[in-house]
Amino acid sequence: MSAAERRRATPAESATARLGRLLTLVPWLLDHQGIPVEEAAATFGVTSAQMEADLSLLFVCGTPGHLPDDLIDADWEDGRIFLSNAESLARPWRFTLDEALTLMVGLRALSQVGGLAGAGTDRDGSLADGATGAGGGDAVERALAKLEAAAGAVASSESARVSVSIADDAAGAALATVSEALRSGRRVHLSYLVPSRDETTERDVDPMRLVSIESRWYLEGWCHRAEAVRLFRVDRIVAATVLDAAGAIPEQVVGRDLTAGLFVPDPTDLDVVIETGPDAAWVAEYYPTQSVTELEGGFRRLVLRTGDPGWVARLVWRLGGSARVVEPADLARSVRDGAREALAAYDALGQQA
Amino acid sequence: MAGAAPTPAAKTERLLNLVIALLWTRRPLTKAHIRDAVPQYQQTASIEAFDRMFERDKDELRDLGIPLVTEVIDPLFDDELGYRIDRREYALPPVDLAPDEVTALALAARAWSQASLAGAASMALNKLRAAGVEIDERSVVGIEPTIRTAEPAFDAVRAALVARQVVSFEYRKPDGSAAARTVQPWGLTSWRGRWYLTGFDLDRGAERVFRLGRVVGAVTTVGKPGAYAVPADHRPRVLVAGVADAGPPSESPAVIRLRGGAGQTLRRRAVSEVDDAGWTTVTLASTNLERLADEVAGFGPEALAISPPELVAGVKARLAGALAAAAGPS
Numbered sequence: 001m002s003a004a005e006r007r008r009a010t011p012a013e014s015a016t017a018r019l020g021r022l023l024t025l026v027p028w029l030l031d032h033q034g035i036p037v038e039e040a041a042a043t044f045g046v047t048s049a050q051m052e053a054d055l056s057l058l059f060v061c062g063t064p065g066h067l068p069d070d071l072i073d074a075d076w077e078d079g080r081i082f083l084s085n086a087e088s089l090a091r092p093w094r095f096t097l098d099e100a101l102t103l104m105v106g107l108r109a110l111s112q113v114g115g116l117a118g119a120g121t122d123r124d125g126s127l128a129d130g131a132t133g134a135g136g137g138d139a140v141e142r143a144l145a146k147l148e149a150a151a152g153a154v155a156s157s158e159s160a161r162v163s164v165s166i167a168d169d170a171a172g173a174a175l176a177t178v179s180e181a182l183r184s185g186r187r188v189h190l191s192y193l194v195p196s197r198d199e200t201t202e203r204d205v206d207p208m209r210l211v212s213i214e215s216r217w218y219l220e221g222w223c224h225r226a227e228a229v230r231l232f233r234v235d236r237i238v239a240a241t242v243l244d245a246a247g248a249i250p251e252q253v254v255g256r257d258l259t260a261g262l263f264v265p266d267p268t269d270l271d272v273v274i275e276t277g278p279d280a281a282w283v284a285e286y287y288p289t290q291s292v293t294e295l296e297g298g299f300r301r302l303v304l305r306t307g308d309p310g311w312v313a314r315l316v317w318r319l320g321g322s323a324r325v326v327e328p329a330d331l332a333r334s335v336r337d338g339a340r341e342a343l344a345a346y347d348a349l350g351q352q353a
Numbered sequence: 354m355a356g357a358a359p360t361p362a363a364k365t366e367r368l369l370n371l372v373i374a375l376l377w378t379r380r381p382l383t384k385a386h387i388r389d390a391v392p393q394y395q396q397t398a399s400i401e402a403f404d405r406m407f408e409r410d411k412d413e414l415r416d417l418g419i420p421l422v423t424e425v426i427d428p429l430f431d432d433e434l435g436y437r438i439d440r441r442e443y444a445l446p447p448v449d450l451a452p453d454e455v456t457a458l459a460l461a462a463r464a465w466s467q468a469s470l471a472g473a474a475s476m477a478l479n480k481l482r483a484a485g486v487e488i489d490e491r492s493v494v495g496i497e498p499t500i501r502t503a504e505p506a507f508d509a510v511r512a513a514l515v516a517r518q519v520v521s522f523e524y525r526k527p528d529g530s531a532a533a534r535t536v537q538p539w540g541l542t543s544w545r546g547r548w549y550l551t552g553f554d555l556d557r558g559a560e561r562v563f564r565l566g567r568v569v570g571a572v573t574t575v576g577k578p579g580a581y582a583v584p585a586d587h588r589p590r591v592l593v594a595g596v597a598d599a600g601p602p603s604e605s606p607a608v609i610r611l612r613g614g615a616g617q618t619l620r621r622r623a624v625s626e627v628d629d630a631g632w633t634t635v636t637l638a639s640t641n642l643e644r645l646a647d648e649v650a651g652f653g654p655e656a657l658a659i660s661p662p663e664l665v666a667g668v669k670a671r672l673a674g675a676l677a678a679a680a681g682p683s
Binding site: 013014015016018019020021022023024025027028031043044045053057058060061062063064065066088089091092093094095096097098099100101102103104105106107109110139140142143146147149150158159161162163164165166179182183193194195198199200207208209210211212213214215216238277285313314315316317318319320321322323324325332335336338339340341342343345346349 | 361362364365366368369370372373374376377378386389390391392413414416417418419440442443444445446448449450451453454455456457458460461462464465470472473474475476477479480481482483484485495496497498499500501511514515539540541542543544545546547566583589590614615616617618621647648650651652653654655656657659665668669670671672673674675676677678679
């Protein structure tokens with residue numbers, strides 16, 4: 001069950017929300033005679049018990065008169081649903097504004113993804129070959145045009161005021177290469193930048209999926225160097241080459257659950273305490289924190305948990321006085337010594353000139 | 354009103370019977386006919402109770418998006434009104450989609466699976482399925498764009514935006530203080546994973562950008578829907594990008610010296626690299642100097658800005674600031 005289904009299966013559904021579902025359920029059932037109750041429930045994101053309650057309700061509704069022949073006929077005794085005598089409701093009703101909005105905003109966002117644009121999709125419904133540009137690259141645009149026609153002018157113009165930038169454009173070339181490897185099930189060689197350690201690493205990866213999270217594409221795959229599942233930010237892939245070898249993801253290996261976000265603290269990680277000034281209040285919103293304590297005058301004390309305190313030093317240097325390391329002491333010292341060393345180098349440079 | 358409030362299930366049943374009756378009829382139905390046509394209306398204690406119930410139901414169906422129309426029943430006697438649902442307006446028009454277009458739609462819908470609109474997205478797909486479109490969501494496995502709506506204010510603001518209704522909320526400034534704002538929502542934009550509201554700030558009399566994550570507490574609507582028009586030249590993305598990427602785009606080439614293998618992000622963008630005694634001198638083409646100063650300062654003693662002078666000054670100021678702050682609270 002997906003997170004979405006869990007969310008929708010929560011109780012306290014309003015009478016009108018349920019009506020909206022039933023008005024879609026009826027034409028769907030008419031078009032899927034004999035569908036198992038469980039499958040119908042899964043499609044509509046409800047429990048089987050709820051689906052049976054829905055069918056029981058349909059069973060007592062019908063056209064004016066409400067004699068037995070006027071009522072909707074629903075039969076699900078053997079676990080398969082057969083529905084009839086519901087001609088008035090045979091067509092699905094038009095998209096609500098929210099429904100049209102999700103599809104249109106999603107399509108418009110997809111249409112702006114470079115590297116995937118070719119990827120979009122192919123005529124047969126599979127991902128197209130972005131590299132060769134083979135067919136169907138404009139599937140997103142075509143789908144959008146048809147949807148706008150179906151949803152109407154109001155939905156099109158209202159939904160245009162909501163827009164999502166799914167991913168930065170920096171990922172173009174690498175994204176095309178990686179999606180090609182993913183589609184063809186091949187291994188890919190990456191030169192991958194790790195800014196927190198300031199190094200570029202070389203590794204072979206068997207791609208599992210491409211995920212966009214908070215405007216960035218990530219490749220999840222089995223990393224042969226780490227011998228573990230790793231997430232790679234696609235815009236940090238310096239170079240990517242599709243290899244001849246087929247991807248071989250070990251059995252039992254599963255992708256990370258990313259529904260709670262990207263950041264999962266490791267028990268061996270270190271707590272770093274920093275204080276930020278009013279100019280750097282954004283730090284608490286931008287980076288995952290263990291705790292935030294508001295201090296006087298817009299100052300904040302943050303606890304960051306990290307496996308690599310080096311990036312905290314980089315952060316504090318670039319914040320230029322809007323933050324300081326409180327703990328651990330050796331990190332505070334290396335921030336201080338590093339700044340001194342750099343400033344001395346500038347002085348030396350100034351004397352040379 | 355007589356009797357206990359009906360259960361939600363009884364209300365759904367009543368509304369469904371009403372929808373069926375109004376779709377089924379070819380001629381508009383008078384209220385009297387409607388009372389006869391829906392068993393739950395027949396059971397109301399009085400005409401007045403029925404009237405009140407029907408008026409509310411009618412509004413709720415319209416709010417849901419069902420095109421319930423009011424018409425004069427007989428042009429010769431225009432004092433009696435009737436009601437029906439326009440079948441053509443009600444039904445989703447036929448949508449003929451190629452397989453690759455279906456895949457694109459499924460991808461667009463799935464992007465919302467972790468957002469507050471997940472239910473609306475999957476219901477939209479189900480309507481297409483009910484119209485005979487075959488959608489195999491497995492065909493898009495492997496590519497997962499995601500749209501998140503973690504900000505608690507998202508739903509209320511989105512609803513007000515599409516209804517064109519003024520909202521008011523408490524908005525927190527970067528320094529922690531909060532103030533009430535009253536805004537005509539014009540646009541809602543997700544940029545780098547965060548949602549921004551653009552609109553007309555009624556107190557300040559000017560266009561403003563608000564980060565939804567800084568809205569504190571509940572968002573309330575003010576006045577009626579459809580209260581204003583959004584200017585055709587409103588460009589939310591331009592405004593949001595301007596706020597999100599603050600700083601003037603002072604662009605200029607830059608030269609930086611890097612120790613050993615340091616400065617990988619800079620080397621990646623270098624137009625030239627010259628090695629010399631354990632250091633590398635890199636030249637970057639046109640670049641935003643404020644952001645570059647952040648980046649160079651972040652490498653501490655591993656990177657030394659050489660030119661232009663504004664970059665050198667910017668990096669030195671950051672490092673000196675960091676050193677001063679390290680001494681303790683100012």
